[in-house]
Amino acid sequence: MFNGKMKAVTFSYDDGVTADRKLVKILNKYGLKCTFNLNSEVRPMVHKREDGKTTERFDITENADLYKGHEIAVHTCTHPHLNDYDYDRQYQEIARDKENLSRIFKQDIVGMALPYGLSSCNDITVKAMKDAGMAYSRGTAATHSFDIQKDLLPFNPTCHHKDPLLMELSEKFVNMKADKPQIFYIWGHSYEFDLDENWDKFIEFCEFISGKDDIFYGTNKEVLL
Numbered sequence: 001m002f003n004g005k006m007k008a009v010t011f012s013y014d015d016g017v018t019a020d021r022k023l024v025k026i027l028n029k030y031g032l033k034c035t036f037n038l039n040s041e042v043r044p045m046v047h048k049r050e051d052g053k054t055t056e057r058f059d060i061t062e063n064a065d066l067y068k069g070h071e072i073a074v075h076t077c078t079h080p081h082l083n084d085y086d087y088d089r090q091y092q093e094i095a096r097d098k099e100n101l102s103r104i105f106k107q108d109i110v111g112m113a114l115p116y117g118l119s120s121c122n123d124i125t126v127k128a129m130k131d132a133g134m135a136y137s138r139g140t141a142a143t144h145s146f147d148i149q150k151d152l153l154p155f156n157p158t159c160h161h162k163d164p165l166l167m168e169l170s171e172k173f174v175n176m177k178a179d180k181p182q183i184f185y186i187w188g189h190s191y192e193f194d195l196d197e198n199w200d201k202f203i204e205f206c207e208f209i210s211g212k213d214d215i216f217y218g219t220n221k222e223v224l225l
């Protein structure tokens, strides 16, 4: 149960980019809670794409206040394919990111999102995550399910915000009378809304899913742990 409720909604957004500013504003307006997975040792940079559009990673140390009220989680120091590395480097990528982020954001860091999802995760990664004190670790493959997953190292989300089934799933979730705990878990990158020009669709979704008496809105750790 989540604060006495059977249903919970949580969000998970990666990389720490300038579009997070707009995302946080929208989430705050609708009382929705998100976990932001950040890389503490990737330098700020503007990425110019072939289509002329740009995405931008900002300096997270200058944006600590932005994420107030939300959760910060590990996304590794430098966003590598973890399974290219031996145990020590994998552990360092996770443990040092955790340390950096807890210093910058002054909160306990207990979870993470895997860079490149489960494709960058092997048995060594699982051990490194456990040893670094991670209680959960998110992949990227949609389950299209709301069921509680027993093993959170790693686990997969319900769906990405661009999933063609997003609105269908949200109607099902809102109308559902749950007799066991159910989680609607949405993930993405906020820069995708700029690239895909679909902020409106996301706002529609937030309006629909928010403000329900029988749903708890929490960060990943509030909902998963």
Ligand SMILES: [Zn+2]
Pocket (backbone or CB within 6 Å): 014, 015, 075, 079, 115, 116
């Ligand atoms: Zn990422």
